[in-house]
Amino acid sequence: MKGTLVIYKKELASFFISPLFYFIAFMVTFLLSIMFTITLDKFSFLAANPMMQMGASTQQLNIHYAVFLPHLSMVNLMLIFLVPALSMRLLAEEKKMRTFDLLLTSPVTSTAIILGKFLATLTTLLAMITLSMIYPLVTRQIAEFSWAPTLIAVFGIFLVSAVYAAMDLFASSLTDNALVAFIVSVVFNLGIWFFGAFNESIDSPVAKKIFEHVSLTNHLGGLLEGTFRTNGLVFFLSLIFLFCFLAERVVESSRWRD
DSSP, rough: OOHHHHEEEEEEHHTTOHHHHHHHHHHHHHHHHHHHHHHHHHHHHHOOOHHHTTTTGGGGGGGGGIIHHHHHHHHHHHHHHHHHHHHHTTTTTHHTHHHHHHHHEEEEEEEEHHHHHHHHHHHHHHHHHHHTTHOOOOOTOOOOOOOOHHHHHHHHHHHHHHHHHHHHHHHHHHOOHHHHHHHHHHHHHHHHHHHHGGGGOOHHHHHHHHHHHHHHEEEEEHHHHHHHHHHHHHOOOOOOHHHHHHHHHHEEEHHHOO
């Protein structure tokens, strides 16, 4: 546990002193501000015009579906590329700078290395996601709505970001080139969405059931709509454990080779 804490503090400090982190935070805030303002203006215009409401669906008149879900979907889209940008150097840069050899010879287990780096990345992502919550908080001052669906949806985005972090940490462990790690991470992040989409083109009921069970879209969709499901939580935690375990195996194999 002590080794994990040491790695965690080191990586967290490197994240928050990095100009890249503040540049990313600025760009995220800038883009989300523009998109959220546009979406909120459209919803306000619809809510203020009874004639427009006649042809609108129930979801279009619900602030959670009309404003907050597009906002969180934009956050998720950004995370697909932002998480690789943050995590690409976690192990790849260590290998390139030869500090990885010091890690392998230090009295720190492979599990502690991976867990410390993963938790530091997750803390940084939590800070990013917290930024996105400023907008619903501000909206709460001018509109009444239930917090429960929004908080469950944000929790869903956090779980997805944790999956990205685990996959991208694994990608970073496979190479000593940060750019290659970034590209592989983006492929992983996009691939996990396309993998679940196969259930739409499968006729076999059994195969369709399996693909629906491993579909990230299916599990996240329930959380975004404000529905908490135990099987969804187990699915996300299983993915996180799997890729952290694979990253740990790569690090441990490097230790044995050296």
